[in-house]
Amino acid sequence: MLGAPCRIHNPLFNYAASRIVGGPERVDQRWQRFVKPAAFDYVAASDVPAAVRALAASPGARALAGGQALLPLVNQRAVRPTLLVDLGRIDGLDRVEIRGGTLHVGATARLRALQAHPLLRTHAPAVAEAAGLVGPVHVRNRATLGGSLAHADPAAEVPAALLAARAMVRIVGSDGERTCPVDELVVGAHRTALGHGELVVAVELPLATDRLGGAFREFAVRTGDLPLIGVASQVRIGEDGRCVGATAVACGVADRPRPLAAPQALHGAASLSAAALRDVAAAVGAELDPVSDARASADYRRELTQVLTIEALVGAWRMAAGS
Amino acid sequence: MTAPRAVQLTVNGRPVEVVLEPRELLVDTLRDRLGLTGAHVGCGHGSCGACAVLVDGVGARACLVLTVQLEGAQVTTVEGVLPAGSGPDGGDDLHPVQVALSRCHGLQCGFCTPGVVLTAAELLAEQPCPDERTVRERLAGQLCRCTGYAGMVEAVLAVAAETAGSDRERAGDG
Numbered sequence: 001m002l003g004a005p006c007r008i009h010n011p012l013f014n015y016a017a018s019r020i021v022g023g024p025e026r027v028d029q030r031w032q033r034f035v036k037p038a039a040f041d042y043v044a045a046s047d048v049p050a051a052v053r054a055l056a057a058s059p060g061a062r063a064l065a066g067g068q069a070l071l072p073l074v075n076q077r078a079v080r081p082t083l084l085v086d087l088g089r090i091d092g093l094d095r096v097e098i099r100g101g102t103l104h105v106g107a108t109a110r111l112r113a114l115q116a117h118p119l120l121r122t123h124a125p126a127v128a129e130a131a132g133l134v135g136p137v138h139v140r141n142r143a144t145l146g147g148s149l150a151h152a153d154p155a156a157e158v159p160a161a162l163l164a165a166r167a168m169v170r171i172v173g174s175d176g177e178r179t180c181p182v183d184e185l186v187v188g189a190h191r192t193a194l195g196h197g198e199l200v201v202a203v204e205l206p207l208a209t210d211r212l213g214g215a216f217r218e219f220a221v222r223t224g225d226l227p228l229i230g231v232a233s234q235v236r237i238g239e240d241g242r243c244v245g246a247t248a249v250a251c252g253v254a255d256r257p258r259p260l261a262a263p264q265a266l267h268g269a270a271s272l273s274a275a276a277l278r279d280v281a282a283a284v285g286a287e288l289d290p291v292s293d294a295r296a297s298a299d300y301r302r303e304l305t306q307v308l309t310i311e312a313l314v315g316a317w318r319m320a321a322g323s
Numbered sequence: 324m325t326a327p328r329a330v331q332l333t334v335n336g337r338p339v340e341v342v343l344e345p346r347e348l349l350v351d352t353l354r355d356r357l358g359l360t361g362a363h364v365g366c367g368h369g370s371c372g373a374c375a376v377l378v379d380g381v382g383a384r385a386c387l388v389l390t391v392q393l394e395g396a397q398v399t400t401v402e403g404v405l406p407a408g409s410g411p412d413g414g415d416d417l418h419p420v421q422v423a424l425s426r427c428h429g430l431q432c433g434f435c436t437p438g439v440v441l442t443a444a445e446l447l448a449e450q451p452c453p454d455e456r457t458v459r460e461r462l463a464g465q466l467c468r469c470t471g472y473a474g475m476v477e478a479v480l481a482v483a484a485e486t487a488g489s490d491r492e493r494a495g496d497g
Contacts (some may be wrong), residue, residue, distance in 0.1 A: 036367055039325040042345030042391050064392075071387045072368035075348070084345065086392055112381075136464020137376060138382040138442070223463040 027312070036075040039178035044086040048093070048172055048201055051085050055198030056174045058083045063199055065108050068139045087146075093201065096120065102168075102204040107146025111158070112137065114145060124205040125214030125319060126232040126312075130161030133216060136224040146200040151181070152256070154189045155226040160217055162250035163259060164232035167205050173198035182257065189255040210236040210244055213319030216312040218251075219304055228252055228296055229304040233263065233312035237320045243269045248312060250305050253290040260284055260305075263313060272317045280313065281306040332393045336357065337404025343390055350374040350385035353400055361401035361437045365466070372465040375438035376400050380443050402439035404444050419485070420444050423478035431470035438465045443479045451490075452483045 040060075045051035055061045060082030064070060073079040087093060087108050094108040095118055103123040105114070114120050115132035134140055134148065134157055148158035149169065162169075163182040171178050171185075174197050185200075187193050194200070218230030229252040236245040246263040260285035270278060290301035331340045334357060341356055353359040353376070362385050365371035374385040377399040405418045420443045423429070430436045439462065446453055446461045453461075458479045462472060 036351075037346040039344065039346055041325050042389070044392075044394070064389075067389070067392070068369065068384075068387055071348075071389070073372075074346075075368045075386065084389075088392060135369075136372065138372065138384050139369065139387075139463055141381045142378075142383055142387070180461065194347060223460070 007122065027259045036077075038070075038077050040074075040081050041083045042086065043083065043125065044089045047090055048199065051087055051090065052172055052174060052199055054083065054085045055199060059196070061085055063087055063150070065144040065150075066110065066142040067147075068135065068143040069147060069151040069153065076123045086163040087199075098207065101207065103207060105203045105205065106143055107202055108144045109146075110141060111143045111145065111148065115140065120205075123208045123212070124161075124165040124167070124234075125212065126164050126234045126316065127161040127167070127205070127214070127270070128215050129216035130157035130230075130232055133157050133218060133227075133230070139224070145203060149185070149203065150192060150194065150200050152186045152188075152190050152192050153226065154255050155228070155230070155252040157216060157218065157227065157230050157232070157251060159186055160206075160230060160249045160257040161214075161232035162203060164234050164247045164249040165201045165205055165214065165246070166234075169200055170202040170204060171198050172201045177201075183259070186256045191227075208236075210238050211320045212236050213316040213321070215315030215319065216314045217308045219308065226252075229301055229308055231260075231305065231308040231312040233309070233316040235266075235313065235320045236317040237317075241270055243267055243317075246313065246316075248284075248309050250288075250309070253288060253301055253305055255291075258288070261287055261307060262309070265311055265315070272314060273296070277310050277313070281310055284309050296315075309314050328391065330391055330394050332390075332395065333397045335399055336406065341390065345389060345391045347390050348386050349376065349378075349388040349390050349398070350453055351392065352390040353385060353398070359400045359402050359408065361403065362432055363437060370466070371435070372438045372442070375441045375465070377441065377445060382442060399441075400487050404440055418444055419482045420447065420479065423481045427474045427477040427478040427481060428470065429474035431467075435465055435467045439467070443475075443482075447479070447482060447486070451486045453479070454480050455480060458483075 019139055034178050062081040064084040064086045093106045095106045096109055096119055097104055103119055111131040111134050115128055120128040148156055150201055168179050169185050174194055185192050214234040216232045218227035220227040231250045233248040238244040244267050245267040246261040248263045250258045262280045282304045285302055288302050290298045292298040325344055327342045327344050327376050329340055329342050341352055350362050350364055362376050363373040365373035367386050369384045369387045376385045379397050420440050444467055458476050
C-alpha cells in the first residue's frame with residue numbers, strides 16, 4: 001500500500017508521503033509530485049503576431065507578462081491555463097516613448113521602471129504614482145502595466161489611474177488592431193472586453209498641454225497589499241490659472257474602476273478652497289453606492305473614498321499649480 | 324504537450340542546464356534540483372518574500388517565476404550573495420548584512436532570513452546609505468512571523484553606517 005501512487009492533490013501530504021515511503025527512486029521523483037500549478041504548455045512569443053496566433057489557436061491559452069498576478073492564481077490552481085504565451089521576449093513591447101502625439105507605454109513596461117519614468121511623471125503623474133504603490137519592490141520589478149490592466153482586479157491601482165489619466169488601450173487580435181478607453185476594456189471584476197486571442201499591446205496617454213498634476217492616494221491594511229480604497233486624480237490648470245479639468249477615479253468601491261463626477265465642479269475654479277472641497281466630498285458621498293463585505297462596510301468605504309478623493313485632488317492640484 | 328524542455332541559465336555564476344516541465348517554479352528548481360535550499364517556500368504565491376532571489380541582478384520572488392522564462396538569465400540566491408572566495412583572505416565569509424543581522428538580533432527562527440539578506444544586500448548595493456524609511460519600505464515585502472522588524476532595520480542601518488564611516492576614514496586618510 002505504501003508504494004501505491006499518491007492521488008491526493010495536497011503537496012504537503014505528498015511531500016510527507018514521499019518521506020514515509022522513502023527509497024532513492026521516491027526521493028528522485030519528489031519534485032515531480034511537489035509541483036504547484038496544473039500542467040500547461042509554454043511558448044515564448046517572438047513578436048506580437050506570433051503571440052496573437054498562439055493565443056487564438058488554443059482555447060485555454062493565457063498571456064503571461066510579468067506573471068505577478070497570474071502566477072499566484074496558477075500556483076493555487078484557481079486558474080488552469082492549458083498554454084501560457086510569454087510576452088517577456090518580445091522586443092520593444094516595453095518601450096515608453098512619445099509617438100504620434102501621445103505617450104506610448106508598451107504593455108510589458110515594468111511598474112518599477114514606470115514609477116520613476118520622467119515621461120510618465122510629466123504626462124500621467126497619477127499613473128506613475130499608482131505604479132509605485134503596487135505590491136512590494138520585488139513584485140514591481142516584474143509586474144507590467146499591461147498585465148495589471150488586463151488582470152482587472154477591482155481594487156488594483158493601475159486601471160483606476162489609467163482611467164483618470166484618460167488612457168486609450170491598444171489591442172491586437174487576429175482581426176487586426178483596435179483602440180478603446182479603459183472603461184470599455186474593464187467590464188467587471190477580473191473581466192475585460194478582450195476577445196479570444198486579443199492582447200493588450202500598449203496604452204496611449206494624452207500629452208500634457210496645460211499645467212498637469214496627478215496623485216494617487218490609498219488606504220491599504222499593510223504596505224504593498226491591494227488597497228481597500230484608492231483614488232487616482234489628475235488636475236489640469238490653464239494659462240489663466242483656472243482649473244480646466246479635474247478627474248478622480250476610485251478603486252475598491254465597485255467591481256471596476258469607478259469614475260467620480262464630483263470633481264467636475266472644480267472646473268473654472270482659480271483655487272482649491274476648503275468650501276469647494278467640502279462640496280466635492282459631499283457630492284462623492286452622495287454619488288457612491290459602495291459594496292459591503294467582510295473587509296469593510298459600505299459606509300466605511302464611502303467615507304474613506306471621500307477622504308482619499310480630497311487628498312488626491314489636493315495632491316494633484318498642488319503639483320499642477322507648482323509646475 | 325507539456326513535454327519537458329531544456330533551459331540554460333546561470334545560477335550563482337555557475338552555468339546549469341535543467342530539463343523540466345513548463346510549470347516548474349524557479350524556487351522548486353533551485354531547491355529540489357540544484358540543492359540550493361536557501362530560498363524558502365513560505366506561501367507559494369508571492370505574499371511572504373521568503374523565496375527572494377535576484378534575476379539578472381534584480382530582486383524577484385522565485386515562486387512567481389517559471390524556470391522556463393529564464394533561458395539565458397543570471398540567478399543569484401542567498402548562497403551566492405557573497406561570491407565564493409571573496410571574503411577576507413580569499414575565504415568564504417558572511418555578507419556584512421548577515422553579520423549585522425546576527426549581531427542586532429535581526430533573526431530568530433531564520434525562515435525569512437534568506438529573503439531579508441538578499442533584499443537588504445540588493446538595497447545596499449543600489450544605495451549604500453539608505454535612510455530608515457527606505458529600509459523599512461524595502462523590507463515591507465519580507466514577512467517575519469517571530470522576531471519582528473526592529474532588529475532587521477537596525478542591522479541594515481548598521482551596515483550603512485559602517486560604509487559611511489569607512490568612506491569618511493578613507494577621505495580623511497586621503
